[in-house]
Every structure is written in C-alpha cells, then in structure tokens.
Amino acid sequence: MPFIEIACAIKESGAKLKRSVAFVAVTGEEKGLLGSKFYAESPTIKGKMVSELNMDMFLPIHPLRIIKLLGIDESDLGPRFQRIAEKHGVKIQRDPQPERNIFIRSDQYNFVKQGVPSLYPAFGAEPGSEDDKIQKAWLQERYHAVSDDLSQPVDKEGAAKFIEILIEFTREVADAPQAPQWKPESFFRRFVKPGA
Numbered sequence: 795m796p797f798i799e800i801a802c803a804i805k806e807s808g809a810k811l812k813r814s815v816a817f818v819a820v821t822g823e824e825k826g827l828l829g830s831k832f833y834a835e836s837p838t839i840k841g842k843m844v845s846e847l848n849m850d851m852f853l854p855i856h857p858l859r860i861i862k863l864l865g866i867d868e869s870d871l872g873p874r875f876q877r878i879a880e881k882h883g884v885k886i887q888r889d890p891q892p893e894r895n896i897f898i899r900s901d902q903y904n905f906v907k908q909g910v911p912s913l914y915p916a917f918g919a920e921p922g923s924e925d926d927k928i929q930k931a932w933l934q935e936r937y938h939a940v941s942d943d944l945s946q947p948v949d950k951e952g953a954a955k956f957i958e959i960l961i962e963f964t965r966e967v968a969d970a971p972q973a974p975q976w977k978p979e980s981f982f983r984r985f986v987k988p989g990a
Contacts, residue, residue: 797849799957800964811968814839820901823850830901834908844973845871846905846912847960853917855932856925858952861959862887862918864897868980869911871967878962882955887918909986911974915960917952 820829866872902912919925
C-alpha cells in the first residue's frame, strides 16, 4: 500500500506540515464504497478536509513512464500533480476511458460528494504500447482472480518513483497557503456546501 510508505516517509523526515494529513484505509469498496462513505461523512480530524488522494490499484506492473490521473481537470490539484510528476520525468495522462466513469466509481467520489477536491492516480500507458498490453493482460488474467496474489511481478523502481511523487505532492498540498479549489467549470463544484 503506497499510502503507508508515504506516511512513514513523512513521519521519518520530521517535517512539520501546516495541515494535518490523515492516511485512511477503507473497506467495502466492492459493496458500494461503504468505508469511504462512512469516513467522508464522519472524518476523525477536526476542521475542514481540503483534499483527498485515492490510492486504489495503482498497478506497478511495468516501468513508470505515465501516470493516469483521474480528476486532473476538475480542480487545481491536477496541475500541481502534473508539475511534480513531470519534474520526475513522468508524463500525465487524462482518463483514457472516460466512458467507464471510474472517477465516480471509486472511493474518491464519496469525498467529492462532500465538496472535497480529489485525485486518483495510477500507472498509465500509451494506447497500443507494450505497457498497455501488460495492463490489459493483467486485467484479463489476474484482476479479481486467484492469480492476483503476492507472486506476480512488480516493478519496484516504478513503484518507488510513484511513491516519491506522491510524497512530494502530499507535502506541497499540506503546506500550501491556500486550500485546493475546484475549477469554476467543474461539474463537481456543485457539491461544495454554502459557506465552505
């Protein structure tokens, strides 16, 4: 789980972040996003939640060249994440399958419905590339199958770079003088509660 590595790295660095950061493991996604719904509606940290980063199935099964970033165009979190990724030599990809509506089908959506700007990053791939073929084969042969176990190949270097990007992004958002904002044209801006 990359969020555990991020939490450990931030703690070990001794950084004093300006905002609190909660690392929350939720369950019940396949039963209707139940864990994230509960936490989004009843967070354990006092004060306003300003952003959320979903760590679901980041899939480090090939070298990290591209990060697919769901929610990139919805808030100012997207350009911040893109700048950091590109600094590490990683391209950003918009949702290559928007017709699947994954941005509203994973845990970040419960936070979005509370008006919280959110992102969902994962390993991406150029359509038709070798990386794309690896991802498609994994989805066909391993996803929700008994073969989705601890013996499958993991690109550790790619996973480490992904985590480095997330650490830098987390620190930047936590220390930014202004909380993340929805873009004026975002459909999801409608969920912001009056006065928030």
